[in-house]
Amino acid sequence: MGDVDLAFPVGEAARELADELTHGGLRVRLEDDFAAAAWRKLLTNISANPLTALTGRRAEVLHEPAIRQAAGQLMAEAVTVAQAAGIHLTHADATAALDWLATIPGDATTSMLSDRLAARPLEYDALTGAVVRTAARVGVEVPANKLMLALLSALPSGEGPHRR
Secondary structure: OOOOOOEEEEHHHHHHHHHHHOOOOOOOEEOOHHHHHHHHHHHHHHHHHHHHHHHHOOOOHHHOOHHHHHHHHHHHHHHHHHHOOOOOOOOOHHHHHHHHHOOOOOOOOOHHHHHOOOOOOHHHHHHHHHHHHHHHHHHHOOOHHHHHHHHHHOOOOOOHHHOO
16 A cells, blocks of 8 residues: 555556656556555545544544544445455455554645645545445445545535535
8 A cells, every 4th residue: 555656457558657657766566456456545545535534633543443443344345345346355455454544654644634624625526435336336335435425525615526
């Protein structure tokens, strides 16, 4: 999670671009299973971003046991959705993502928290909304993610993509 800046699916064009980006200082990985890699990244984004944005706190909030448990539930639901959609993800991926979140310095911020504090539109529909929509398509219940989506969409006008 923290050891790569960009991931691309394996292919000649991606390899050439990865070579150029690596030369420029980025850490790039070519992924045989790009869908699984994208969902692994999504696990951290559907937990850290919403939880910091809703609490108005930096990453230190992710170190609290109740918040860590909430993050774990969001991720567990997403793994179940991914599996139902045919993505090769396991609950070990969620555990690894949760463990990685625990290593983030407490004073670090997330893009969604930064956007909320600056009254910019939030990316929750592209993250949590994607999980909820995929869950509906594959017939999986995701109560924690639905609650997160509802809370994020209820933020005051100017703090999300759905202005009231």
